[in-house]
Amino acid sequence: MASVIIKQEICRTLKYRHPWIFSGAIKRIEGTPALGETVEIYTESNEMVGRGAYSPKSKIAIRMWSFEPKEEITKEFFTKRISYSIESRKKNQIASAGNSFRLIFAESDGIPGLIVDKFADYLVCQFLSAGAEYYKKIIVEVLQELMPCKGVYERSDVEIREKEGLPLISGILAGTEPPELVEIEENNLKFYVGIKNGHKTGFYLDQRVNRSLVAEYAKGREVLDCFTYTGGFSVSALNAGAGKVTSIDSSGPALEMLKKNIELNNLDSTKSELIEAKVAEQLRKYRDMGKQFDMIILDPPKFIYDRSHLEQATRAYKDINLLGIKLLKAGGILATFSCSQPMGEELFQQMISYAATDANKSVQILHKLWQSPDHPVAVNFPESSYLKGLICRVG
Numbered sequence: 001m002a003s004v005i006i007k008q009e010i011c012r013t014l015k016y017r018h019p020w021i022f023s024g025a026i027k028r029i030e031g032t033p034a035l036g037e038t039v040e041i042y043t044e045s046n047e048m049v050g051r052g053a054y055s056p057k058s059k060i061a062i063r064m065w066s067f068e069p070k071e072e073i074t075k076e077f078f079t080k081r082i083s084y085s086i087e088s089r090k091k092n093q094i095a096s097a098g099n100s101f102r103l104i105f106a107e108s109d110g111i112p113g114l115i116v117d118k119f120a121d122y123l124v125c126q127f128l129s130a131g132a133e134y135y136k137k138i139i140v141e142v143l144q145e146l147m148p149c150k151g152v153y154e155r156s157d158v159e160i161r162e163k164e165g166l167p168l169i170s171g172i173l174a175g176t177e178p179p180e181l182v183e184i185e186e187n188n189l190k191f192y193v194g195i196k197n198g199h200k201t202g203f204y205l206d207q208r209v210n211r212s213l214v215a216e217y218a219k220g221r222e223v224l225d226c227f228t229y230t231g232g233f234s235v236s237a238l239n240a241g242a243g244k245v246t247s248i249d250s251s252g253p254a255l256e257m258l259k260k261n262i263e264l265n266n267l268d269s270t271k272s273e274l275i276e277a278k279v280a281e282q283l284r285k286y287r288d289m290g291k292q293f294d295m296i297i298l299d300p301p302k303f304i305y306d307r308s309h310l311e312q313a314t315r316a317y318k319d320i321n322l323l324g325i326k327l328l329k330a331g332g333i334l335a336t337f338s339c340s341q342p343m344g345e346e347l348f349q350q351m352i353s354y355a356a357t358d359a360n361k362s363v364q365i366l367h368k369l370w371q372s373p374d375h376p377v378a379v380n381f382p383e384s385s386y387l388k389g390l391i392c393r394v395g
């Protein structure tokens, strides 16, 4: 097995067990490890730190598998890590909220680069790093043993793989191919998920807890759900007794699915209006018409991938939030989110305060929201904290 020797000054930071080692931290490599192969990590004073996956094309040259020098990266290793993740989902009110949840959340579950979502009887995987790709066969075997399912499907058609020197791929890995629409349960509601063609792995499981909390405010209100996708929030709001829900998305197929989801739950479709449009444009239209709502949900896609665009992205968030705040009746509710990792909670809240000032309205925070617990954040890997939200009362 090849060895990687880390520069002395970096070794100090390794003791905090952050799972990434950047290429600049490497002093030298002994041997010629292949893409994704496991390497042994040593300090300059020849102390073994642990084992990691080698990724020569990426700036993140190594993703640590283990900081225990004795721990070998075998099938047993993956069985241990995956069992621990499954145990957490079974015990921490996650599995009881429905039959679908994130089973493995990469670095934060101790398996860098691996995402596994469970949708009813199917598992959907993303192998996002060279190391996860290298052990794909073993990982799929272990998943089938520990979480028996009808099929394991791969959705590694994500650009981030290019940074690792991996092709964008998708397809069946084991068992039977999922149907076009898989029916799942979440918070006592049903949703269709397009595993093969939907966004990411098919459904945004990270909003589960927030959907049920936001819905508590929807009763009797006229709700505007912006960036609705397949209607996670819209369906929850209708089910909670919203007077009317208007749902906006730029994707026609997503709105088609939302329509199906309303039928699937036997909800009153006459209370639902679907609008295929760009959110900012539609909000400006409403502003010009003088239209007002009792409640507005803003759950936009990721606006930024790296810090260099933070200022620009903050302006974009502020624009839609300013419009949203202006469109609310007195005492209205704003449920607003950002899933851009580089935008921290503090900046997000500050952005809302600037929008409130510009709108000349008083805004109070009622709840601070976060990603659901099947997307845990390992304290040694704060980068996995990405979703933040606020439920506000707008005066």
Ligand code: SAH
Pocket: 203, 204, 207, 226, 227, 228, 229, 230, 231, 232, 233, 248, 249, 250, 251, 254, 277, 278, 279, 280, 299, 300, 301
């Ligand atoms: N709220 C959803 C998830 C939103 S994902 C849920 O709970 O499941 C973001 C959505 O925004 C996607 O469906 C995408 O099609 C849509 N989108 C992206 N840019 C948009 C824009 N400018 N205007 C309207 N919709 C947009």
